[in-house]
Amino acid sequence: MCTSSLTIRRYCKILLEWALYHFVIYFIMLIAGYETAGPERIFDLIFGILRYANESGNFLNSFLIFYLFIPFINKFIESISKAEFKKFVFLLIFVFTILSTFFFNKVIFGEVFWFIAVYFIGAYLRLYPPAWSDSFKASGRLLILSLVFAYASVVFMIQIEAFFNKGTAWFFMYDANRLGAVLVSVMLFVTFKNLKIGYSRAINLVAKTTFGVLLIHANSSAWREFMWIDLLHVNTFYSLPLIVLISRSILVVAGVFVFCSLIDMLRIFLIEKPVFNHFDSFEDTLKLIWRLFTNISFSIYNSIISLVE
Numbered sequence: 001m002c003t004s005s006l007t008i009r010r011y012c013k014i015l016l017e018w019a020l021y022h023f024v025i026y027f028i029m030l031i032a033g034y035e036t037a038g039p040e041r042i043f044d045l046i047f048g049i050l051r052y053a054n055e056s057g058n059f060l061n062s063f064l065i066f067y068l069f070i071p072f073i074n075k076f077i078e079s080i081s082k083a084e085f086k087k088f089v090f091l092l093i094f095v096f097t098i099l100s101t102f103f104f105n106k107v108i109f110g111e112v113f114w115f116i117a118v119y120f121i122g123a124y125l126r127l128y129p130p131a132w133s134d135s136f137k138a139s140g141r142l143l144i145l146s147l148v149f150a151y152a153s154v155v156f157m158i159q160i161e162a163f164f165n166k167g168t169a170w171f172f173m174y175d176a177n178r179l180g181a182v183l184v185s186v187m188l189f190v191t192f193k194n195l196k197i198g199y200s201r202a203i204n205l206v207a208k209t210t211f212g213v214l215l216i217h218a219n220s221s222a223w224r225e226f227m228w229i230d231l232l233h234v235n236t237f238y239s240l241p242l243i244v245l246i247s248r249s250i251l252v253v254a255g256v257f258v259f260c261s262l263i264d265m266l267r268i269f270l271i272e273k274p275v276f277n278h279f280d281s282f283e284d285t286l287k288l289i290w291r292l293f294t295n296i297s298f299s300i301y302n303s304i305i306s307l308v309e
Contacts, residue, residue: 002123021215034222062111101179136194143187212264
């Protein structure tokens with residue numbers, strides 16, 4: 001996205017996909033008795049994007065809000081030099097990751113703003129890749145080191161927890177902005193980037209459905225209860241022998257992914273393509289509404305300012 005632009009069509013595709021699964025699954029769960037229809041639940045259903053955006057753990061709501069910042073972020077990136085960009089990225093890492101990991105800052109993290117920070121990190125690696133990020137051997141070694149650090153941090157924190165009777169074993173991996181999580185994520189990203197797979201129609205076909213897979217399998221608390229507990233009974237896996245636990249877990253995860261991916265392929269074929277084949281006139285209408293809204297807003301603003309002056 002740092003080398004392209006956000007269009008109304010692209011954003012509407014994401015928004016329509018979210019809305020479709022959001023409301024359809026809600027009504028299915030309501031009929032099945034897993035959901036409620038009280039005023040607060042209906043308010044959350046309709047305005048959840050605005051109410052829970054930037055709240056930790058609310059990825060989808062925050063993502064839809066974050067996406068609107070991309071055109072402004074790209075203009076900022078275009079206006080600064082490589083050296084300035086590098087310093088800015090290090091400042092972001094210091095504020096969001098170092099303060100949170102080593103100074104126990106719990107306030108700095110917010111989903112939308114962390115996504116913006118991640119976008120800047122990814123954009124820097126895309127536009128000004130360091131030598132190590134373009135080498136599969138170097139990035140692979142750094143990935144191994146980051147994984148060793150992640151596992152070692154868990155072992156270390158277990159000892160701290162046992163000695164002081166307080167702490168969290170996964171402290172360095174606890175949230176997306178903690179040091180262990182950032183190191184592993186970045187090294188995974190650049191290592192897989194350096195895999196020279198080439199074009200694959202099959203991979204791209206499945207890749208189109210991955211956001212849909214997320215929207216389906218992690219849709220709501222009611223849906224999770226239905227799918228993971230009542231349907232798949234994953235809460236009973238803990239008592240299984242290790243080899244059975246591993247094999248059954250892999251089978252369930254793969255099965256859920258394939259099933260959700262097939263559903264999203266149907267959505268793309270039956271709904272998305274027909275709708276967006278005739279999107280041009282609708283896009284013109286949206287642009288007209290937006291112009292009217294901004295003109296009215298600025299007129300009100302100017303009127304208030306003139307009265308004050």
